[in-house]
Structure formats: C-alpha cells, structure tokens
Amino acid sequence: MVMAKAKKNTQSEVLNLSLPLYLKDLKEIKSVKKLKIGPAKGSLIICSPKSVTALKKELKPQLHPYQLKKIENKAGTSLILEGKSGPIGIVIPAVEDLENIDHEGLIDESPYASTRNLVGALYLKLEAYQLESLHIHAQDLDYDEFLGGLLGIEMAYYSFKKGPQPMKLTASYLGHLPQEALKDVLDNARAIGHSVNLARYLVDVPPSEKRPEDYAHAVEKLLSKKYGMTVDIWDQKKLEKENMNCILAVGRGSAQEPRLVHLKYRPKLTKAQQLDSKGPVALVGKGITFDTGGLNLKPGQAMRLMKKDMGGSAALVGLAYWLTATKSSTPCDIYLSMAENSVGSDSFRPSDILTARNGKTIEIDNTDAEGRLVMADALCLATESKPQCVIDVATLTGAIKVGLGTDIGGLFTNNDDLAFIMQSCSQVSGDLVWRMPLMPSGRTVLNGPFSDMVNSASGFGGAISAAMFLKEFINDTPWAHLDIYGWNNGSQGAYRTSGGSGQAVQLLAQFISQL
Template sequence: MDIELVESHEEAASRAGVLGLVAGPGLAWQGGADGYVASLGAGFERALERVGFKGDAGQSYSFDTGSESPHTVVALGVGEDPGSDTLRRAAGILGRKASKEASVAMTLAVEGQAAPLVEGFLLSQYSYDRFRSKPEPARTDSLLLVGAGERSDCEAGAVVADAVSWARDLVNTPARDKAPLEIQRRVAEMAERSGLRLETHDVPDLEEGGFGGLLGVAAGSDRDPCLVELWYEPEGAETFVALVGKGITFDSGGLSIKPAQAMATMKTDMSGAAAVVGAMQAIARLRLPVKVLGLAPLTDNMPGSRATKPGDVLTTRNGKTIEVLNTDAEGRLILADALAYAVEHGPDLMVDLATLTGACKVALGDTIAGVMGNDDSLIDRIEKAGEQAGERVWRLPLPEEYRRQLDTPMADMKNIGGRWGGALTAALLLQEFVGDVPWAHLDIAGPARWTRNEHYQSKGGSGFGVRTLVELVADLAEQGSGTTE
C-alpha cells in the first residue's frame, strides 16, 4: 500500500474516497480539521448530534457528503489524551469501513503517532483467503495521512503490520500445509529477504544435540521435527536478547488425546513460534541495534505408534529429566530444550511465548496474556511494551512452594502439577531451564486466537506478541538492558 503524508484535509478530500476525521470529547476536531468540518455544513453537525457522537473513544459515524470527493466522511472518536492503541483502534475502524475504497485519508490526530495509525489501518484490512474460491480482499491501495508527521514513522508502522500479518498467515494456515519443514522453508525465504542468518537443526542434529523433549513430543508424528534458529547481529550491539516460541504445528494431545472440539483450533498451537519469527523480521527491517536470537522448536504432537507414552522419561538438552504423565502437556517439553539451548549462547535476557495452558485462559480470558518470570525489571518492561503495543499482559506469580507439585520419584520433575494453578506450575517447569539468565514467559493461550472481527483484529490467528517483542527490543535499544535491580 502506498502511504503518503499530505498537508490539508482539502487536498485529501480531493483525492480520497473516504476521509477519516478524528475528534476528542466535545467534538474537538484534531489535526487542524475544523475548517474542513465547517465546510461540510450544518447537516454534518446535526447528523452527529442525532446519533450521539461526542468524540468518545471507540465511537464512529459515517456521513455521506453528497459530493463527488470524498463521498464519505467517517467521524472517529478517540477520547481525551488518546494513547497509541486508542489511535490504532480508530484507524482499524476506518480501515474496516473503507476496505472497498481504493484511496483513503485520515487525520494525524497526535503528533509523532503516525506508526500506530498505519499499523491499525493495515491490520484491519488483513484477511486470510487462500482457500476461498471467491476471495474478497481489501481494495485500498493508497493511504493519505493529513498533518505533520515523519515518513520514517509511517514506514515503521507498515513494517510492524507486515510482520504481524506474516505471523497471522502462518498461524491461520491449516496444519496439513505447515509441516515443520514447510515452516522452515517459509522462514528461510523470509530470512533471506530480511537479512537474517538462519541455522536449521534436523532430526540427526537434534539427536546428537540431546534435544530429548522435542524428539519425545515428535515421536508420534510421521512428519519430522526441526529447530529453527534465526540470528540478527547488527554491528555495535550492546545488548543480546533471546526469543523462544512454542511451535506445535498441530496438537492432538498425543496419547492423552484431546476431545474433538478441543482440537478444532489446534492448528494455531504454534502461535508463539510465529510471533517470534514475525518479530525477528520486523526487528531486522527496522535495524534496531540489539543482537537477537530467535528460536522456534517445531513439531506435531500426534498419537502414532511410536508416540511417547504416559510414564516415559525424557532427557532434555541440559541433562535434566522429565517424567511425562500427560502427553498433552507437551509445549513445555519442547520449550525446555529450546530455553536450555538459548542459555548456552549467553544472552542478557530471554523471553518465551507459548499457547501453553488453558489455565491461563481461564484466569485472564481470551484477550490478555499472562506474564511470569524471574526478573522484576524485565517483567515491568514487558508490561510497558505490551501497553504501548496494544497487547495486554498481566503479571502472575511464580510461588516457590508450588514447585513441589512437579516432584516425582522417577525423574527430576514431572510435566504436570496438581489440578490448580496450571499456568504457574507450567512456568515453574520452564524456569528449571533458564539458569541465571533474566527471563520472562508469556502464556498467550487466550489472545493468540481472536474470536471476532473488531477494530484492527480479525477472527483467527492474531499475531499476538509480535508488536510487544518489537516494542521491547526497541526499548532495549534506546535505554540498554537494565534488567537487574
């Protein structure tokens, strides 16, 4: 999409089929739009009064001007002192309303906030229609932003939106079309375009490297697992971050098989891996001066004849052993290997993302991720990054006394705890594999799959985590790692 900054609403109105006007409380029109609003006449003011539009955040109203250009004005409420996500959502509402228009314009409501507007608009027009016989993609090919802004901010917003859409595409792809090695192929293409270094680990490598968790989960599948390793290594980087994403390409539950209804969305159980790879793409394209390692362990979890059985013991990358009592608690097994491998490279901090537990979704619902970890400063940073990115996270505790729920006489630990606090005991298992590295775990079981179409979100894979990770790395680039008190 062509994105252009223009100086006046009159110019935008002469070129765009739809013009979005941004208002705060009391119909305080933003970005110098008062003159253009006045030109619309009393009919526009009466229409807004009739529908109760007051400029509150989330409000919108479409008005037919009766003239040739533009034929529609969309009033968008952002409330008082709007933050990035309020603007992102307003742009998303406009993007949905104007998806059939070739050229759309919008007021730059807040100086320096072009990036979230571009993100919201582009993300709202996303659709996954690969398998539809009559796809109906958005038709907008030109976005005009009215007011003072920076071209670099517009480009940054487009880069992030593109990365989120890449992740959404991967998550939404049916499981039969995204075997681990097929995902590896797609990542290789992306890495070449983005200037990332890719290393891949196939079954012989995994066997030689002692990745017993990943191989144990993969044992029941007829599709080979792999570990994708991406590197972004800019010159002069002072901070080194490792990102790890759970990549279960389809989760049947293994021999602890899921009921049919619970399997319906399990093509999306690799959302953590998709988020990490998408974030790596954006970080490289934005040229953020931070060294980043991205790891995506990829496998199916299937009940084949050689599947890991309840009671089996797996030896992981760092030598610790896990008794598998429920094969449907498999994500923590592949993350254990990947986290242990990441530690060997000596990062300053680590973050993992995973659709890990239904317990976290029970606790926080379907739009908020849980965040846990061993470093208060890092968790604070992730909370702030999520707020800026429009991806809500909520801190959960890691009670030391809950660790005993993982005790077993058969091994160093078992892969499930008791009935309660499942999100916490899962994270406590992961903590066994991070050593002394500052680490945070995001359980994205809820927000990885969006259940409805609204503002800039579309039903299906959400790409949750891409924007938070990019925002986190950008913050580290600006301020340094600072992860210890």
C-alpha cells in the same frame, strides 16, 4: 489387505509467506495546511479531540449543518457521515485519563492502541461502500496515534481468504509533525503491520501445510537473505547429536520429524553501539504445528483450533521480520522449537522418562503437556550463549485463559526490572500482559518418585506449575515467559474475522525498541 507404511519426512511444496503489504502502495503522507476532499472519493479522518472544532469548520462544504452537529468533541468515538463527495469516516482517538488511573495504568488503553482499534474498525465499515479510493487525513495527531491509525488499516485489510478489492490509498497530515517524522511513521507502520499480519497468517495456515519441516523451510526462505539475519535448521540427526531429547520425543508420532530453527540477527553496529551493547536478547517460541494431545488424546472440541499451537513461534517469526525491516540495533537469537504432537506407533507415552538437554530427567505424566517439553530443550540452548535475557512465547496452558481471558497474556518472570519493562511496553503497545506469580508450590507438585520432575500435575494453578517447569531450564538468566492465547475469537477492532491475532508481536517490538 496390507496397508502401505506412511513415509517419513514427506515435504510438501514450500509454504509461501509472501503476504501483500497494503500500505506499500501508499507512497507518501503529504503535509498540508488545509483539509482537501477530492471528488468521488471516500475519506477517513483521524482528528485529535482538541482539533474537532477546527475540523468541523473545514468540513462545512461537505456536510449539512445537522451532520456537523453529530461530530462531537468526545474522545474514543467514531462515525461515518455521507458527504457530498462520498462517505466521510471520522475517528476521535481516546486520550489518557491521568485522573482515573486503575491498576497503576498498566492495562489502560493507550492512545496508540485506541487509534489502532477505532481506525481498523471504521475501515472495515467503509469497505461496505465499495470505494475505489480512500483518502486518509490525520489532524493534530501525535506520532504514536498516527502510527496506531495506519497500523489499524493494515491489520484490518488482512484476510486469509480473498477479501474485498483494496482501495487506492492517499494520505495527508495537518499538524506539528515534520515531514521526516511522517516518512518514519509510514515506514514503521508498514514494518509492524506486516510483522503482525505475518504472525496471524502463520497461525491461520492449515496444519497440513505447515508441518515442522515445511514450516522450517518456509521461515528459511522468508528470512535467510534479509538484513542481518542468518538461519540455521537443526534436523533429526542434529537434534540427536545435541541431546534435544524432549523435542525428539514429542515429534516421534508424526510423519514429519521435528525441527529447531535458529534465527541469528546481528545488525551492523557502530563502535559506540558495540560498547553500549549488553549482548543479544534470546527468544524461544513454541512451534507445535498441530496438537492432538498425543496418546492422551484431546476431545474433538479441544482439538478444533490446535493449528494455533505454534502461535508463540509465529509471533517470533513476525518479530524477526520486524528486526530486519527496521534494522534494529539490538542483536537477537531466536529459537523456534517445532514438532507435531501426533498419535503413531512410536508416540511417546505416559510413564516414559526423558532426559533434557541440561541432564534433568522428566517423567511423562500427560502427553498433552508437550509444549513445555519442546520449550525445555530450546531454553537450555538459549541460555548457553549467556544472553542479556531470555523471553519465551508459548500458547502453553488453557489455565491462563481461564484466569485472564483471551486478550491478556500471562507474564511470569524471575526479574522485577524485566517485569516492569515488559508490562510498561505491553500497555503502550496495546498488546497486554499481566504479571503472574512464580509460586514454589507450583514446583512442588511436579516432584515425582522416578525422576527429577514430572511434566504436569492435576489440580488448580496449571499456568503457574507450567511456568515453574520452564524455570528449571533457564539457570539464573533474567527470564520472562509469555503464556498467550494467540487467537482472536471474532470481528473486533482492527480484526476482520476470527483467526490468528499476532499476539506478542507489538509487545516484543516495543520491548526491543527500548533496549
């Protein structure tokens, strides 16, 4: 029996990235002078610790005395009480403890992150009451706390499969923020919430539905008509013409050819902004849509979640959406390097020697170290336009997870100023990274007898040697490499279930906002 040969470039129906935005139906946040709880309605109250006493007085018509005693002036707590008009969820956000700072405060939970996690978790508990409507009330919150709380609701609502019926939302605020700030906090919560959930959704999508060509066209459809954004897709012929040989090699075993997507964001700037601009920020995302390991085939358990190996590119698609939604004044060039690392008759092999875009030769030690290869060509391209800095995001190594766990990303950088800004932004956004060393010994182990370098090495310090490999392709440009996990292992905080985490989106949005 003669088997039919698999067709190349088979494109499925375009992946739909039109996600529902829960906070879209929340029309406004009303500034009030007194808390009002309507009939047959659940409530979610976010109250500053300093205002708990005042809140308890306002809740007397709804709660019994023994229930009121349960509301403590204790930061970082939450509870649900059965009120006369329905369940009342109460969150008391954490406050920064300036007297007990550890690690220079760089991994302390910020008020924004605390409120996001507490409110998201409480929202999921309130779903069990099957409420038709939910009133959100914020009392004496600062801007960042309120933003975190609204984001927690948007993140908690997300579900890849069909979730519970959404509750109709209304909201009020009692405190010092003016009405203009309340409108701004709602707009920002919508923008960052949708961006994080978009990154999560892309990771959650089955690999058969987001192969390189499909993924590239879905991104184009989503972003090409957004404010300030143009999309350019490099196909096989263009990649060959541009000497993107590493990307091409990784994608050779797949039925769909690799792609490189360039998202060029150029906002309208005033003359003053143009004079202050330091040039675009370049960002590069790893987009391995599925990683079998190639001919160095992964064992089954290690391959199980490899649909998430495009988590770096997913984070940058989320960031691109945020840029357009907020009309950020920072120009950006985003490069998504997409390939599927499959096993086929033309798969690249151990001992093959590739020539990267910058002319450096790379001998393949292991085909399962493919992410750094697709990043290498894209980093070369990103630095050619002389950006103010280059940031790459990749689910690059398991070694970083061994060292830092799943919730903290590894930060490697050749610039101390960039390191300080990135770590500060990670703490504020609750999207944590920790700086790791760029050790020269990590480069030495990549020396080989037949080429400028090999693509991997055995032994310890795998995250460092991977970062040192990438460093070969950035010239002297200020550069940061984020080695992320991109996955949430279970229900925690604002996450309903395991799945894509949207890691790095909030960090990068905070970083861009500081420029």
